[in-house]
Amino acid sequence: MRASNLMILTLMAAATAYGAPSTQVAWTPQTLQFVKSGKAxxxxxxxxxxxxxxxxxDNPAPSLEGQLATYLYRQLQDFKAGSRKDPVMSALSSSLSDQDMADLAAWYAGQEAFAGTGGVSDPTGIAGRGDPTxxxxxxxxCHSGSGAGEKVDTPRLSGQKTGYLEKTLTDYKAGTRTNDVYHRMRLIAGKLNDKEIKQLADYYSKLR
Ligand code: HEC
Ligand code: HEC
Known part of the structure; x- marks a missing residue:
């Protein structure tokens, strides 16, 4: 067999091993433009x-103000499509149209971002340095040094509710939140122990 054929077969096998795609949303220029033109x-x-x-x-639901519009839009689409599951959000998103989602994303993205108290350091060192071992x-x-998030849809973490950050990292680790593209956050959270998850959740919730 030619080497190029073998490579294609290997790639296909890897794709099948990962099963269904983690999201139905593809960031085409049209979709990006559609989200950008949401009516706040x-x-x-x-x-x-x-x-x-x-x-x-005092509610466990995550803060949405100042979050990236593309991230909000994709999470809403993923709840509606069933790629991300939550009893409340799966039901609520089913009645939202594409336009509603773009409009909600535009409104929340334009609000003043949630912010932590500041004056905090990361006891794990993983936020800034990772762990090569x-x-x-x-x-x-990916999330930027200030935790403000990055294009296209890497979410803001700084100032987010502690309890939510801890829950969602635990969900990635347990494999119950599965809508991250290329398994990135599942792989990353899977290497953290429970104490590090708590410490990173606390760090990011306080970061400004
Ligand atoms: C009854 C409470 C409740 C209501 C009302 C509600 N949500 Fe949620 N929402 C939640 C909870 C809880 C989560 C976290 C789910 C999880 O843990 O994965 C969530 C998650 C989300 C997320 C994902 C945010 C992130 O950081 O990943 C988005 C976006 C969202 N909701 C948008 C909305 C919008 C838009 C509405 C109104 C149309 C709405 N929610 C109404 C409880 C609620
Ligand atoms: C390779 C890039 C990358 C790295 C490194 C990374 N993340 Fe992420 N993270 C993402 C992306 C992209 C998402 C959005 C997931 C999706 O596709 O739905 C995300 C989502 C998250 C969320 C969900 C936020 C929300 O509002 O629901 C949390 C929490 C998070 N990451 C924490 C971390 C922590 C803590 C680390 C370091 C231990 C980390 N991430 C490292 C790319 C990354």
Whole structure:
């Protein structure tokens, strides 16, 4: 067999091993443009049904203000398609149209970002340096040094609720949150122990 054929077969086998794609959303220029043109005023109206959970500090639902629009849009699509599962969000997203999702994303992305208290350091060292002994990349290479997130859809972490960060990292580790492209966050969270998850959740929730 020719080497190139063998390579294609190996790639196909790797893709099958990963099973169903983690998301149905592909970032084509059209989709990016569609999200960018979301109507924030309509999103604000729709957001009234969301804020009871998301804007309440004592509710486990994550903060959405200042989050990347592309990230919000894709998570909503993923809940609706069943690629990400949550009893509340799976039900709620089913009645949202593509336009509603773009409008909600535009509204929340335009709000002042949630922010931590600041003055905090990371006891694990993993956020800034990673851990080469277990091939763990620094969180900062993707989420940025300030934890503000990056294009296209790497989410903001700084200022996010501690309990939510801990829950969602634990979900990645347990393999119950599966909509991350290329298994990236499942692989990364899978190498963290429970104490490090707690410490990183605490660090990012306080970061400014
Ligand atoms: C009854 C409470 C509740 C309501 C109302 C609600 N949500 Fe949620 N939402 C949650 C919870 C809880 C999660 C976290 C799910 C998990 O742990 O994976 C979540 C997650 C999300 C996420 C993922 C955020 C992230 O950082 O990954 C988005 C986006 C979202 N909700 C948008 C909305 C929008 C838009 C509305 C209104 C149309 C809404 N939610 C209404 C409880 C709620
Ligand atoms: C290779 C790039 C990369 C690295 C390194 C990385 N992340 Fe992520 N992270 C992502 C992407 C992309 C997402 C969005 C997942 C998706 O596709 O739904 C994400 C999602 C998350 C979320 C979910 C946020 C939310 O609102 O639900 C948390 C929490 C998180 N990462 C924490 C970390 C921590 C802690 C580290 C370091 C130990 C880390 N990440 C390292 C790319 C990365």
């Amino acid at each position: 005023e309509h999103g604000k109206e729709l957001a009234q049904t969301c804020n009871g959970c998301h804007a309440a500090a 277990r091939m763990e990349p620094p969180c900062a290479v």
